[in-house]
Amino acid sequence: MFRVPSLVLDWISEKVLHFGRITLLFLDAVRWAVRPPYRIMNILRQMDFVGTKSLSIIITTGAFTGMVLALHGYLTFRHFNAESLVGATVAVGMAREMGPVIAAIMVVGRVGSAMAAEIGTMRITEQIDALTSMSINPVQYLVVPRIIAGITMMPILASLFSLAGFIASYFISVAVLHISGGDFIYHVHDLLEMNDYTNGLIKSVFFGFFLTLIGCYYGYYATGGAEGIGKATTRAVVVASVTVIVSDYILSAMMFK
Amino acid sequence: MIKILDLKKSFGKEEVLNGLNLTIQDGEITVILGRSGAGKSVLLKHIIGLTKPDDGKIFVNGDEITSMTEKELNRIRVDFGMLFQEGALFDSLSVWENVAFPLVEREHLPKAEIRTRVAKKIDQVELTGMDDKMPSELSGGMKKRVGLARALVTDPKIVLFDEPTSGLDPITENSITDLILKTHEIEKITYVIISHNIKFALAVADKIAMLHKGKIYAEGTPAQFQKSRDPLISGYVSGNLNEIMHG
Numbered sequence: 276m277f278r279v280p281s282l283v284l285d286w287i288s289e290k291v292l293h294f295g296r297i298t299l300l301f302l303d304a305v306r307w308a309v310r311p312p313y314r315i316m317n318i319l320r321q322m323d324f325v326g327t328k329s330l331s332i333i334i335t336t337g338a339f340t341g342m343v344l345a346l347h348g349y350l351t352f353r354h355f356n357a358e359s360l361v362g363a364t365v366a367v368g369m370a371r372e373m374g375p376v377i378a379a380i381m382v383v384g385r386v387g388s389a390m391a392a393e394i395g396t397m398r399i400t401e402q403i404d405a406l407t408s409m410s411i412n413p414v415q416y417l418v419v420p421r422i423i424a425g426i427t428m429m430p431i432l433a434s435l436f437s438l439a440g441f442i443a444s445y446f447i448s449v450a451v452l453h454i455s456g457g458d459f460i461y462h463v464h465d466l467l468e469m470n471d472y473t474n475g476l477i478k479s480v481f482f483g484f485f486l487t488l489i490g491c492y493y494g495y496y497a498t499g500g501a502e503g504i505g506k507a508t509t510r511a512v513v514v515a516s517v518t519v520i521v522s523d524y525i526l527s528a529m530m531f532k
Numbered sequence: 533m534i535k536i537l538d539l540k541k542s543f544g545k546e547e548v549l550n551g552l553n554l555t556i557q558d559g560e561i562t563v564i565l566g567r568s569g570a571g572k573s574v575l576l577k578h579i580i581g582l583t584k585p586d587d588g589k590i591f592v593n594g595d596e597i598t599s600m601t602e603k604e605l606n607r608i609r610v611d612f613g614m615l616f617q618e619g620a621l622f623d624s625l626s627v628w629e630n631v632a633f634p635l636v637e638r639e640h641l642p643k644a645e646i647r648t649r650v651a652k653k654i655d656q657v658e659l660t661g662m663d664d665k666m667p668s669e670l671s672g673g674m675k676k677r678v679g680l681a682r683a684l685v686t687d688p689k690i691v692l693f694d695e696p697t698s699g700l701d702p703i704t705e706n707s708i709t710d711l712i713l714k715t716h717e718i719e720k721i722t723y724v725i726i727s728h729n730i731k732f733a734l735a736v737a738d739k740i741a742m743l744h745k746g747k748i749y750a751e752g753t754p755a756q757f758q759k760s761r762d763p764l765i766s767g768y769v770s771g772n773l774n775e776i777m778h779g
């Protein structure tokens with residue numbers, strides 16, 4: 276009879292534990308980020324991994340997302356003879372939501388998982404202990420560059436995602452759906468505001484931060500061999516994806532009034 | 533001098549160390565013997581502050597390290613080198629980069645000096661020509677030797693070795709034993725060596741300490757160990773496992 280409450284309590288205490296430890300890891304990262312030495316090469320290497328290496332996947336998924344949005348927009352707006360609004364809907368939707376969120380989810384899959392696996396392997400094979408034994412703080416050496424890469428590259432990736440989507444939707448609209456290019460652009464100009472774009476950028480800074488911190492966290496606290504690394508990777512992806520979606524609502528509710 | 537007082541450490545319900553006392557003299561080679569799972573690696577990690585004890589104190593040259601912050605510990609650790617049981621090589625870095633790592637990341641030495649020092653250490657562990665190999669391309673014994681080179685490259689004052697000779701063929705084992713003795717002769721560094729290998733322990737140790745049931749069961753010179761009538765010790769020295777198992 277008391278099983279259910281105790282299961283709930285266990286569940287809550289586990290969540291609280293994770294939340295507490297992840298906050299501590301974050302505070303530790305802030306503390307070590309401002310202390311020298313500043314390892315520029317490490318940061319650049321992570322930026323390359325998070326940013327440059329995500330380009331093709333971001334541009335491809337961005338383009339197709341833009342195309343499918345254009346298609347659905349066209350099918351709906353057609354009933355009101357307002358097909359030329361397709362461009363504006365795609366642009367606003369991309370800038371506010373699709374760009375930041377879908378790009379972040381793509382990067383969670385590619386980067387968050389890799390960070391959890393890489394740092395988890397280093398934990399389990401004592402490479403993190405080895406760093407510590409050489410007076411090199413592992414949070415400073417491993418976590419800080421990854422978070423910096425996340426918060427700097429994610430807005431760029433989200434912008435490229437939106438841009439690719441917008442360009443692709445233009446071509447689909449003009450070439451396949453026979454919407455006038457001039458009207459398409461005119462409505463975008465009319466309806467898209469700078470705010471849509473900057474708010475989207477701010478959100479993707481948060482997403483980049485969450486997904487790298489969560490990836491690093493699950494790796495950093497990995498235990499128990501190869502199986503442990505597998506678990507850490509899966510959890511990092513699930514928790515980071517959920518965090519992106521939930522925080523997207525909270526941030527949006529605060530921004531778009 | 534390293535002084536360990538009443539060290540206690542449990543993992544869950546399992547008591548690994550329960551009130552361990554040990555003094556390690558400067559400039560000596562101390563070999564820690566003990567059966568697999570006795571807690572030797574755990575003890576070594578306490579000495580360099582990688583693990584926090586549940587209770588007890590550790591003094592390194594008079595400084596109590598168990599209550600230190602990471603920042604303070606990092607100052608103490610500069611004097612240490614450590615060889616991990618499985619090597620703990622950075623698997624994204626080549627052999628050369630692994631050995632050079634502490635010099636590049638911590639000592640910030642000029643490039644030319646790093647090159648000479650790394651080349652010398654790689655030579656000493658007989659891995660000449662392997663500079664560009666990645667850890668995944670090395671055998672277990674080779675990894676161990678890279679780890680050894682990395683532990684020694686900073687010329688530390690205290691070196692902790694977790695089983696330096698395990699997994700090596702007899703010839704390499706001899707040359708590693710020679711290397712340890714030779715570097716020790718030149719510098720009189722403090723060595724703490726974990727080993728299963730009684731022959732090795734008797735050959736290199738100034739002092740042997742035997743870890744058993746969470747405590748130091750016995751300590752003494754190799755000669756004292758060889759003469760001992762204690763069934764557990766003589767069992768260990770003669771390799772009579774029965775005595776050790778039931779001791």
Ligand SMILES: Nc1ncnc2c1ncn2[C@@H]1O[C@H](COP(=O)(O)OP(=O)(O)OP(=O)(O)O)[C@@H](O)[C@H]1O
Pocket residue numbers: 543546548566567568569570571572573574575617
């Ligand atoms: N991080 C840890 N978490 C839980 N238990 C641990 C941990 N580290 C060590 N132990 C336990 O402590 C005991 C001692 O481990 P330790 O690695 O020190 O043994 P050892 O003497 O070095 O053995 P070996 O000669 O096989 O390397 C073992 O029972 C091990 O299961």
Ligand SMILES: [Mg+2]
Pocket residue numbers: 572573574617694
């Ligand atoms: Mg061990």
